[in-house]
Amino acid sequence: MANELEAGFTGSPVEKPEGxxxxxxxxASAIKREANAVAVGVTDHPQAASSLILGIGAAAFGIGYLLGRSSVSTRNRYWR
Incomplete structure (x- = not known):
């Protein structure tokens, strides 16, 4: 009798997801498509991708440096 019992999900869901x-x-599918497109682009143009990453890093460093310099007080304070 135990051999006759066949249980389990073997098909696709009847109801499509909603909401x-x-x-x-x-x-999730859009993110997967975009990640795949980026991966293909990087594979096709590795020099351009590395230049872009280095450029973004240099720009971020420059902005951080300028923001750090602007937050420092320019007046000299001495204890008397």
Whole structure:
């Protein structure tokens, strides 16, 4: 009798996802597509990708440096 029992899910869901589940599914598939596109672009143009990353890093460093310099007081304070 135990051999006759066949239980388990072997098909696809009957109901399509709705509401927030559909939005989450669509968002996940869009992120996967974009990540794949970026990976293909980096594979096709490695020099351009590394130059872009270095440029963004240099710009971020420069902005951080300027913000750090502007937060320092320019007046000299001495204890008397």
């Amino acid at each position: 927030i589940r559909k939005v989450a599914s669509d968002t």
